[in-house]
Amino acid sequence: xxxxxxxxxxxxxxxxxxxxxxxxxxxxxxxxxxxxxxxxxxxxxxxxxxxxxxxxxxxxxxxxxxxxxxxxxxxxxxxxxxxxxxxxxxxxxxxxxxxxxxxxxxxxxxxxxxxxxxxxxxxxxxxxxxxxxxxxxxxxxxxxxxxxxxxxxxxxxxxxxxxxxxxxxxxxxxxxxxxxxxxxxxxxxxxxxxxxxxxxxxxxxxxxxxxxxxxxxxxxxxxxxxxxxxxxxxxxxxxxxxxxxxxxxxxxxxxxxxxxxxxxxxxxxxxxxxxxxxxxxxxxxxxxxxxxxxxxxxxxxxxxxxxxxxxxxxxxxxxxxxxxxxxxxxxxxxxxxxxxxxxxxxxxxxxxxxxxxxxxxxxxxxxxxxxxxxxxxxxxxxxxx
Numbered sequence: 001x002x003x004x005x006x007x008x009x010x011x012x013x014x015x016x017x018x019x020x021x022x023x024x025x026x027x028x029x030x031x032x033x034x035x036x037x038x039x040x041x042x043x044x045x046x047x048x049x050x051x052x053x054x055x056x057x058x059x060x061x062x063x064x065x066x067x068x069x070x071x072x073x074x075x076x077x078x079x080x081x082x083x084x085x086x087x088x089x090x091x092x093x094x095x096x097x098x099x100x101x102x103x104x105x106x107x108x109x110x111x112x113x114x115x116x117x118x119x120x121x122x123x124x125x126x127x128x129x130x131x132x133x134x135x136x137x138x139x140x141x142x143x144x145x146x147x148x149x150x151x152x153x154x155x156x157x158x159x160x161x162x163x164x165x166x167x168x169x170x171x172x173x174x175x176x177x178x179x180x181x182x183x184x185x186x187x188x189x190x191x192x193x194x195x196x197x198x199x200x201x202x203x204x205x206x207x208x209x210x211x212x213x214x215x216x217x218x219x220x221x222x223x224x225x226x227x228x229x230x231x232x233x234x235x236x237x238x239x240x241x242x243x244x245x246x247x248x249x250x251x252x253x254x255x256x257x258x259x260x261x262x263x264x265x266x267x268x269x270x271x272x273x274x275x276x277x278x279x280x281x282x283x284x285x286x287x288x289x290x291x292x293x294x295x296x297x298x299x300x301x302x303x304x305x306x307x308x309x310x311x312x313x314x315x316x317x318x319x320x321x322x323x324x325x326x327x328x329x330x331x332x333x334x335x336x337x338x339x340x341x342x343x344x345x346x347x348x349x350x351x352x353x354x355x356x357x358x359x360x361x362x363x364x365x366x367x368x369x370x371x372x373x374x375x376x377x378x379x380x381x382x383x384x385x
Contacts, residue, residue: 001069007251011065025245026058046233047225053114055233059241063248067206070185071198073218077228078244082181082201084237085215087117089197093175093223093233094145096122101139102148103130103160105359107179108347110150112374114192130160131291136168149178149195151298154334155307155344155364157182157284162298166194184335185218186258187301197223204301208250208257209322212243257337260369267372268365268379269306277383279309282362294308304367305334313361315353318343322363324382328375334366339375341365 001010017024018088031050033039042049050056060078068076079085094100102114104127114125128135130149140147147169151160162178170178177197178190184205190198200206202214216222232238264282273281283306284295295302310317322330328339330346343363345353354360367375 003255004068006066006069007254010069010357011062022276023059023062023245023248025241026053027241028057028299029053034131040156047228053241054236054238055228057096057241057244059248060239060244063244063251066248066251067202067216069227071180071218072185072189072191073198075221075224075233076218077224078202078239078247079215079217079237080239080243081213081237082199082203082215083107084235085199085201085217086110086177086179087113088231088235088237089177089199089217089223090118090146090148092227092234094118094123097143098123098145099141099143100125100146102127103150103153103158104128105153105156105158106148107154107181108152110148112128112178114148117379129158130165131158133161133164133168134344136165140168140172140174144172144174147174147176149176149190150182150360151178151180151190152182152187152284152295154182154305155362156359157282157289157307159284159294159298161294162190162193166196169196170194181334182303182305183299183301183302184254184258186254187262187303188299191218193298196220200332201335202247203333205254205258206247206335207251208253208335208337209246210333210336210338210382212250214239214243214247233254258303260303261367262301264372264375265302265304265306265367268367268375272308272379273378274379275383277311279311279313281308282306303334305364306367307362309361309363310360313355315345315350315355318345318361318363321382324385325378326381327370327378328365337369339366339368339370 042051046055064076102125126139128139149160166176176195178195180198181201181204197219200216202216269281269283272278285302322343328341344360360368
């Protein structure tokens with residue numbers, strides 16, 4: 001299916017809404033039925049029916065079709081946040097006594113899910129370095145039901161060999177799930193490598209304008225319907241019609257925004273690598289990235305986000321650099337029009353800073369849609385002052 005068709009036409013039956021170019025926001029909680037038979041059928045199979053907007057809504061359904069097609073998946077669900085798109089399927093598919101093998105250092109709220117929330121229900125997790133396949137084999141137990149991936153990681157950018165992990169998992173009937181927020185389906189499609197479920201924060205590149213919080217889960221209709229009919233409906237982490245409309249709007253320009261961010265990131269990372277105050281730049285498409293070959297095999301392009309460290313790793317120097325930035329904003333998240341920076345030191349107490357811990361020294365930057373020279377100028381004045 002062609003990308004232009006997915007983004008601009010798929011799911012949009014314009015003759016049903018006055019031939020409007022942009023689909024309407026069906027801002028309703030409820031839907032009516034003319035006969036008892038129609039009502040009964042909808043109540044008996046809400047996954048296929050439009051009954052109540054906690055489940056399906058016409059605006060959301062347009063979005064779901066597009067997102068599933070982008071991932072080369074049979075089906076998709078949309079959620080009120082990225083972490084909901086991770087938490088709900090795990091709660092739906094696992095039960096007491098089950099075990100998860102997860103890559104180390106995933107998204108912070110995913111760590112809290114695995115370490116603090118799931119143990120309440122008797123579900124345990126083993127964290128591993130996912131760059132080595134043997135680590136997956138060694139961590140799998142008879143009770144392992146899920147292998148959780150995040151490729152690349154969104155701070156230090158470790159990758160996993162998606163195809164090889166999928167082969168290992170399928171041989172033992174273990175479900176695989178990957179967080180694809182860094183690449184989005186524009187630059188990476190884990191389902192093509194055999195991964196069962198793909199989650200992403202649609203707050204990032206899918207939305208693209210920093211004005212909506214949402215999550216996406218793609219996979220087979222069998223798994224998606226299983227998740228929908230139980231935990232999705234019970235927990236109620238559904239997306240509003242207006243937010244779905246904003247995501248549809250964001251999809252129209254997804255290729256342009258991602259290409260711009262990618263190209264600008266090339267220029268910014270290249271400049272940083274030559275600056276005498278910079279120790280290292282970590283970006284999956286750098287030739288000196290430790291998994292560069294795998295990155296180019298699995299990813300069609302690279303997100304506009306990278307991390308770097310200063311040659312002077314003192315807490316004071318990192319703080320001074322970040323505080324001096326005038327145009328690059330200090331904030332969490334990424335994928336919007338604005339460039340952002342977040343130093344790891346902002347996530348830990350000052351007295352916990354360990355200058356010998358490389359992760360503590362990392363400064364993460366997302367390159368938005370500004371001119372590359374404009375961003376380089378801001379970095380230069382902050383580094384040189």
